[in-house]
């Protein structure tokens with residue numbers, strides 16, 4: 374093996390100096406600024422704008438945006454670290470940052486023209502929240518069965534239809550919207566548009582009342598004769614399906630990171646509580662039965678971390694990562710559910726009440742198996758690869 378190869382083969386979990394500094398700054402922020410608000414945000418089902426502003430100041434709302442456009446000039450791996458650290462404290466904040474970076478900004482960076490980037494990226498780096506609107510009532514897993522229509526009209530398009538389940542719908546200023554310019558062309562009609570809040574004909578509809586990640590807004594979007602100029606087309610007309618597939622493949626790694634952070638948070642609560650709580654005259658953590666449960670959770674979290682970091686590092690290295698992204702999402706979300714469930718068990722009655730943080734993590738964990746492709750759809754992707 375060449376010396377050069379040996380030098381570059383880094384253990385997956387060893388962070389570069391810039392990664393360590395970045396991770397530590399997000400961790401510190403999450404402890405100081407997010408943790409005190411977690412219960413209130415869950416109860417009020419709202420993220421205070423002041424906290425969103427502080428996330429922008431921290432630099433986690435424009436991680437991969439080049440410095441020339443006002444962003445942090447980071448890599449995808451930095452986004453994964455940010456989502457993981459924030460989700461360790463609150464997965465609702467994790468998904469706000471995840472959608473902003475791994476879907477919206479990612480789509481603009483990869484598919485936008487220089488003019489598109491100049492126009493939208495500085496706003497996204499400095500205060501504008503983004504949302505990614507693909508799903509509809511009739512098209513979830515079968516996303517390309519969408520029916521929102523974009524009719525060509527002079528030097529623009531007129532959008533009509535409804536989007537469902539749109540994360541950041543309440544806070545967003547910039548929406549990436551998938552619509553079809555030609556329903557007869559099937560997926561080849563799908564086109565991505567950038568639509569700004571305030572555009573006539575766009576309204577944010579019902580906000581969902583959810584089981585978990587309650588502080589994260591999930592809204593319906595309604596388009597009624599909503600006119601957007603041709604300059605707002607993102608990527609090529611009729612190639613929106615490619616934009617969706619490719620950004621969602623990357624977004625999935627972000628959800629893996631969200632679930633990894635959640636699982637770490639749940640295990641930390643379990644360890645702290647069981648070391649403190651005494652039954653039968655001893656700390657609960659001294660019972661071997663409990664120790665083995667904690668050890669198993671730690672083992673699963675380590676495996677989840679390796680799969681998430683590997684997928685993210687493959688992506689940054691420009692190597693194929695489709696299967697790895699699907700694996701890390703499904704695995705990390707299952708580990709999150711199991712670890713949060715264990716945390717509820719190990720806190721006993723206190724695990725079941727809102728005075729302690731773990732019942733919320735248990736509720737929050739469930740979404741990892743649903744959005745950005747359900748677990749069945751991830752299994753389909755993995756199966757297709759291994760059987761081809």
Ligand SMILES: Cc1cc2nc3c(=O)[nH]c(=O)nc-3n(C[C@H](O)[C@H](O)[C@H](O)COP(=O)(O)OP(=O)(O)OC[C@H]3O[C@@H](n4cnc5c(N)ncnc54)[C@H](O)[C@@H]3O)c2cc1C
Pocket residue numbers: 472505506507508510512513514515537538539540541583591740743744745746747748749750753
């Ligand atoms: C909180 C939340 C936030 C969301 N945020 C966004 C967002 O920001 N933007 C956006 O565009 N969408 C968003 N979504 C939508 C999300 O991506 C969809 O809910 C998800 O893709 C599943 O679609 P569906 O709900 O229509 O379920 P369905 O597709 O109807 O699936 C129902 C069940 O059938 C199974 N199933 C379907 N097809 C198959 C198959 N071929 N083989 C085996 N099983 C199958 C599924 O796995 C699932 O168990 C969000 C959803 C939620 C709940």
